[in-house]
Amino acid sequence: MKRSVLLVFVPADSGVDGPALLGEEQERGFLRSIKDGVLKNVIKRAQFAIPALSLMILSSVREEGVEQRICDLRFEKLPLHRPWDLVGISVQTGAVKPAFELAALLREKGCKVVLGGPYVTIFPERCREHGDVLVIGEADDIWREVLADLKRDRLKPEYRVSELPDLSVSRPVEKNALDVGSYFTTNVLQTTRGCPYSCDFCNVHVMNGHRLRHRSIPDVVAEVGRFLEKDRRIFFLLDDTINADEAYAEKLFRELVPFGITWVGQATTKLGESPRLLEAFSDSGCGALLVGIESLAEASNRAHFKFHNPVERQAENIRNIRRAGICVYGSFIYGLDEDTAEQADAIEAFIDDTGLDVPGINLLRPIPGTPVFDRLAGEGRLLHDPDDHDAFRFSWGQEMLYRPKRMPLEEFIPSYTDLTKRVFSISRALRRAAGAPTLRSAVLMFNLFYVHMYGLSRKDLARQMAELCVNDREAVC
Numbered sequence: 202m203k204r205s206v207l208l209v210f211v212p213a214d215s216g217v218d219g220p221a222l223l224g225e226e227q228e229r230g231f232l233r234s235i236k237d238g239v240l241k242n243v244i245k246r247a248q249f250a251i252p253a254l255s256l257m258i259l260s261s262v263r264e265e266g267v268e269q270r271i272c273d274l275r276f277e278k279l280p281l282h283r284p285w286d287l288v289g290i291s292v293q294t295g296a297v298k299p300a301f302e303l304a305a306l307l308r309e310k311g312c313k314v315v316l317g318g319p320y321v322t323i324f325p326e327r328c329r330e331h332g333d334v335l336v337i338g339e340a341d342d343i344w345r346e347v348l349a350d351l352k353r354d355r356l357k358p359e360y361r362v363s364e365l366p367d368l369s370v371s372r373p374v375e376k377n378a379l380d381v382g383s384y385f386t387t388n389v390l391q392t393t394r395g396c397p398y399s400c401d402f403c404n405v406h407v408m409n410g411h412r413l414r415h416r417s418i419p420d421v422v423a424e425v426g427r428f429l430e431k432d433r434r435i436f437f438l439l440d441d442t443i444n445a446d447e448a449y450a451e452k453l454f455r456e457l458v459p460f461g462i463t464w465v466g467q468a469t470t471k472l473g474e475s476p477r478l479l480e481a482f483s484d485s486g487c488g489a490l491l492v493g494i495e496s497l498a499e500a501s502n503r504a505h506f507k508f509h510n511p512v513e514r515q516a517e518n519i520r521n522i523r524r525a526g527i528c529v530y531g532s533f534i535y536g537l538d539e540d541t542a543e544q545a546d547a548i549e550a551f552i553d554d555t556g557l558d559v560p561g562i563n564l565l566r567p568i569p570g571t572p573v574f575d576r577l578a579g580e581g582r583l584l585h586d587p588d589d590h591d592a593f594r595f596s597w598g599q600e601m602l603y604r605p606k607r608m609p610l611e612e613f614i615p616s617y618t619d620l621t622k623r624v625f626s627i628s629r630a631l632r633r634a635a636g637a638p639t640l641r642s643a644v645l646m647f648n649l650f651y652v653h654m655y656g657l658s659r660k661d662l663a664r665q666m667a668e669l670c671v672n673d674r675e676a677v678c
Contacts, residue, residue: 204286204351206269208256208378209279211303213295250275250385251437255291255318257389258341260378264348271378279303281310287351289336291318292328294404294568298591301331308333313356315347319408323570325359327590338362339394339409341372368394368414374424376431386434388462390424392416392453393440400495400507401572402534402565405441413446422456429460435488438466444478445469451478454485463640465489469509473518479525488640489528489558492519497547501537505573519555526638528558530647535617536565538606542613545620552624558637559647562621562655567603569593577603584669600665614666621655 252273260269272280288307292300297320304314317336321328325337334356336343343360350356374390381387395413396405425436443466444450457464463486470492472479482490496502499512519529533548552560567574567583569590578587582604585592593602605613630648637644 204267206287207285208289210253210273211300261375276383289315292320341366368416388436391439436464444472451481454481457485462486463488467491470518473521483525491530495534496537500539504538530559531557532561536605542616618659625655
């Protein structure tokens with residue numbers, strides 16, 4: 202008898218597809234409601250709507266007698282009209298509560314549920330009661346064992362990965378389980394895993410290790426060719442730092458030049474110091490890169506163990522990347538430990554001076570399982586109970602989760618909101634799009650969306666600050 206497996210993507214319930222006002226829905230005018238609804242839908246489909254690569258990888262594991270399907274709850278209703286022998290849910294930080302609620306619903310209906318993903322890997326004991334089976338760690342290899350045990354009706358309560366998968370082993374990824382038309386693009390792939398750096402606010406090195414693991418270049422090249430057969434749109438390369446191994450990256454991208462694709466990815470600004478590698482990026486079709494600038498205060502970066510992007514070289518590196526015809530999305534974190542209010546003016550000036558095509562000015566998101574979360578908890582600076590992970594919203598960034606070290610909240614929040622009001626205006630959005638080295642329509646789209654999204658963020662933060670002030674006064678009384 203053939204067994205059927207459903208792999209479910211659960212979106213966050215806290216505004217990850219665009220800011221949602223915290224608390225009760227506010228009364229809005231009819232036209233404003235329509236505008237917000239349309240924008241949120243476009244944001245979901247254009248900016249964020251790429252398939253979950255982890256589920257693509259699992260659905261590509263072939264086990265005779267088992268069929269697998271992906272259900273993306275951003276676009277589809279849960280297909281409960283047919284029985285499923287096993288339902289797999291990847292539990293992402295920020296979607297823990299809806300993932301557990303879905304698991305409970307499925308189990309009530311008699312479905313066996315397997316939970317995996319980042320949150321399960323870091324906090325298995327918190328997840329055990331919510332699923333019939335846990336998969337702990339990167340599941341590339343162990344998933345076949347789960348499917349084989351399903352066929353034999355011998356599922357174990359736990360499958361724990363003993364060592365990180367060797368990515369050089371060929372594991373072709375297919376799109377057969379996807380609805381290609383639901384997404385902005387389905388061309389998502391990863392060439393490396395792991396991160397050699399130790400930024401304390403990041404969980405990549407916690408989950409995937411510090412050692413870079415590489416896929417074989419022939420496998421990546423073959424995958425690009427296969428993907429193009431079904432979808433000729435832009436490629437998303439999901440490596441966390443795609444220029445970390447410069448020799449590997451240069452060889453890979455020179456191999457991709459003949460395909461004539463356009464791709465976007467993430468890198469460090471150190472790329473601007475490597476002319477040969479930068480040329481390979483440009484020639485292979487790199488249209489845009491997200492770079493983590495974080496703080497312009499060197500002391501802040503060092504306080505969070507970010508040592509690989511010296512501030513004094515950032516501006517020129519960004520200019521070099523843009524001169525190569527590559528747009529730069531520059532991501533800042535405002536409110537790191539040594540940041541003061543003067544950083545707001547420094548960020549604004551840096552954005553204008555370097556010509557950043559899309560700036561992102563984020564609040565620090567202390568994620569459970571990261572060193573910064575544990576440290577802030579120990580210092581009593583988290584705004585929620587550190588044991589109540591559901592209280593922390595790890596969405597787009599419209600809520601304070603902690604108290605900054607060098608600025609009280611009543612100073613920090615107005616400083617942040619005034620900064621975003623200045624940086625994200627329609628006039629500056631138009632100016633950035635006009636000056637972008639490529640992908641101008643996409644640059645305009647992102648900037649205009651951010652005008653809208655940061656506007657909602659300011660409202661959320663104003664209300665939160667009022668609530669915090671009331672709570673602080675009551676605590677004093």
